[in-house]
Amino acid sequence: MMNTLLKNLLICAGLLLTLAAQGQDLKNNPRLQERLLQVKLREIQKTLMLSDDKMKALTPIYKRYDNEITTIHKNRQVKGQGTNINNLTSEEADKLVVQQLDNAVKMSTVRKNYYSEFKTVLTPQQVMAMFRAEAQIRRRVMMEMRRRLENRTK
Template sequence: MKQKMVMWLTAFVLLAGSLSAQETKNDARTERKRPDFAAMQLKQVLDALMFDDATAAKFTPVYQAYQKEMRECRLPRLKKKSNEMTDEEIAQEIERQFTQGRKVIDVKEKYYKEFKKILTMKQIREVYRLERFNMRRMGKEINRRQGMKPHPMPGMPFGKEMQKK
């Protein structure tokens, strides 16, 4: 009986160790996804615009720098839910959003000037169109994974209310 107990305890310890190792593996895999997404975006742009090798060689480092600066402009997630925030915290958050918006515009203007040196206007428009497409697609995927449904605009009928009219 004692021998069976020791055997079960040993099996449990070994199993628990392998489970914790799997958890760390998932964290490392999550860390690798962001560069993969950036590389996927770059490949998508290069494929869509069908650059020759020389143009692709000039465009790639500029676009990667653009992606990096745009990522740095993102706001960190809120620590509190908006209904738990004080008026002062809400005001600070709104001002932070204004500052972040200015940073995004500055980065876009800076790289627009860089893109103009390499690309035609139609190609630049396509770069921005693909960027918007990817952001929308990513937002929809995040909402799908979180089980979120589309939210109506304030004051607008939605769902069953809309069907009644």
């Protein structure tokens, strides 16, 4: 199971690197967006050990949820991406901090709004495990992307 998780995470990281290298965003590349979503769904199914029937019920809910979360992430990346904090004025830094805090509230609100929908398919414990798995996938993908980008610049 761990080898499959690692394999899927590497695939996801590769897809994200391809995306970054091509200067595209997920919104302009629906095929890539769908592939990333499928990787996430497979990992969630394996992590939570969900039956195919449960997965069929969860998938449309998760797709809507993921679309909202992805939109928030994309907005966050564009606004503060590549910003050297030492070169910011106090006003610019203040604006970025407020935007980051607003995005954190938006993320929390989306999760809270979808929690009741997720509970129609999953137990509260499974919802917690899904959120944890999702965070773990994001962390691993980001670590892999950083590693690959560092290797590319050497």
